[in-house]
Amino acid sequence: MRLSLRLLNKILQIPNLCKRTAQRKESSLSTGRLQPIVLVHGGAGSIDDAKVPGIKIGIKRAARSGYKQLQQTGSVLDAVEQAVKSLEDDSHFNAGYGSVLTWEGTVEMDAAIMDGTEMEAGCVSLVRDIKHPITLARCVMEKSRHRYLAGDGAMQLARSEGFDILPKAALITEIAQKSLNDYKVRRNKSENCKLPIPPGTVGAVAIDAFGNVAAATSTGGTMGKLPGRIGDSPLLGAGTYADNEIGAISATGHGETIMRYNVASRILALVQHKNCTIQQAAEQVLQQMTLRFKETAGIIAIDHRGQLGIYFTTPRMSWAYQKGEELHSGIQAGDNQIEVVCDES
Numbered sequence: 001m002r003l004s005l006r007l008l009n010k011i012l013q014i015p016n017l018c019k020r021t022a023q024r025k026e027s028s029l030s031t032g033r034l035q036p037i038v039l040v041h042g043g044a045g046s047i048d049d050a051k052v053p054g055i056k057i058g059i060k061r062a063a064r065s066g067y068k069q070l071q072q073t074g075s076v077l078d079a080v081e082q083a084v085k086s087l088e089d090d091s092h093f094n095a096g097y098g099s100v101l102t103w104e105g106t107v108e109m110d111a112a113i114m115d116g117t118e119m120e121a122g123c124v125s126l127v128r129d130i131k132h133p134i135t136l137a138r139c140v141m142e143k144s145r146h147r148y149l150a151g152d153g154a155m156q157l158a159r160s161e162g163f164d165i166l167p168k169a170a171l172i173t174e175i176a177q178k179s180l181n182d183y184k185v186r187r188n189k190s191e192n193c194k195l196p197i198p199p200g201t202v203g204a205v206a207i208d209a210f211g212n213v214a215a216a217t218s219t220g221g222t223m224g225k226l227p228g229r230i231g232d233s234p235l236l237g238a239g240t241y242a243d244n245e246i247g248a249i250s251a252t253g254h255g256e257t258i259m260r261y262n263v264a265s266r267i268l269a270l271v272q273h274k275n276c277t278i279q280q281a282a283e284q285v286l287q288q289m290t291l292r293f294k295e296t297a298g299i300i301a302i303d304h305r306g307q308l309g310i311y312f313t314t315p316r317m318s319w320a321y322q323k324g325e326e327l328h329s330g331i332q333a334g335d336n337q338i339e340v341v342c343d344e345s
C-alpha cells in the first residue's frame, strides 16, 4: 500500500508542500453531526462591474434554493441539481438560458452531476433546446445504462424522458448574440485574437450532516467555439467530481487546460494522499496550472468533513454558500460577505 501511494505521488509529481496536519479522521458517516452546506459558483473570469449586482443576486439565490432543497429532501444530489437549475434559469450565467454561442450562432451545452456516496455520475454534452442540462445529466445517471451521452443520443433521452424541447433559439439572449458578433469582428481583424473565456459556467457542491457529498457543473462552454467542442465541465476528474471519502469539486475556467491538467482529481489526490486541506490543495493545483499553461481557472470544493475550498486564478469568480442561517458570498479575492437568512419553512 505504501509503495503504491509513493508511486502514485511520483507519477502525479505532487510536491510535498503541504504539512501533514492530521491523520485521516474516522468516517463522518458514523457521526451524523456535520453542518450541511451548499456552495455554488457562477463562473471564473473577468466579470464586468456592470454585471456584478445581477450576478450577486443570482448566486445567492442559487445557494439558498439548493440549501432549501437539502433541508426538504435530505439529498445532496437534489441540492446540487436544484442550485444549478436556479443558475441555468438565470441569464446572468453561461448555462441554460444565457449560454454563450458557438461560431455558428447555436447553443451547445455540457453538464455533469456526481454523487459521492455511490460514486455514481451522469454527464451530457452538445445538448440543445432544453432548459436544464443538469437534470438531463442526472437522467443519464438514473435512467440509462450509460454514464455519458452526447448530441443526438442525449437529445433522444431528453425526448423519451419527457423534457420540454424548446423552439430553436429560445435559449439565445441578445447579450449572447452581441458578444458573438463582437468577437467575430475582433477575430476578423486579427486571426490571433485569443478565444475569450466568458465567465458564467455554474456549479455546486454540497454536504449533508452524514458527510455525503455531491457535485454538479453546467455550462454553455466557450464563446465562438467550434460546433462539437466539449469542455472540462462534463469530464469527471477534470471539471466535476465527488467521492464521500475525500470531497466534491466543481471547476470553471479554461476548459482545454482544466481537462489536460485533470484539475479536480489532482486537488482531491493532494487532500487524500498529502493531508492538505482542500483550500491548500486548490491553491497549489491552480497556481501550478496557471504557471505551466498560462491559463486560469477557479474551483469550489468541500471535503468530507465539511471544510471548504474556494479559489481562483482569474480576476473574479462569483460564489456563495449557505450553512445554517449564514449566507456567505464573494466575487473578488478576499471577499466574504456574511448575511443571516431565515427560511420560512
Ligand SMILES: NC(=O)C[C@H](N)C(=O)O
Residues within 6 Å of the ligand: 043, 044, 094, 197, 198, 199, 200, 201, 219, 220, 221, 222, 230, 231, 232, 233, 251, 252, 253, 254, 255, 256
Ligand atoms: N467559463 C467556463 O468555465 C468554461 C468551461 N470551463 C468550458 O471550458 O467549457
